[in-house]
Amino acid sequence: xxxxxxxxxxxxxxxxxxxxxxxxxxxxxxxxxxxxxxxxxxxxxxxxxxxxxxxxxxxxxxxxxxxxxxx
Numbered sequence: 001x002x003x004x005x006x007x008x009x010x011x012x013x014x015x016x017x018x019x020x021x022x023x024x025x026x027x028x029x030x031x032x033x034x035x036x037x038x039x040x041x042x043x044x045x046x047x048x049x050x051x052x053x054x055x056x057x058x059x060x061x062x063x064x065x066x067x068x069x070x071x
Contacts, residue, residue: 022043025039026040
């Protein structure tokens with residue numbers, strides 16, 4: 001129980017710092033607009049790929065095509 005609480009707190013802290021850093025990056029005036037757009041597109045693409053991988057993993061785990069294993 002304590003490990004789950006610790007992991008949640010660490011995850012929330014990392015998420016808060018990441019959001020703060022991303023907000024700061026995209027609101028900086030001295031960073032060219034093209035770099036900000038490209039970075040956003042790369043980040044969105046990575047998130048989409050992670051989502052697809054998670055969905056595929058969940059779909060494969062639900063199928064359970066085991067012929068010799070009794071259910």
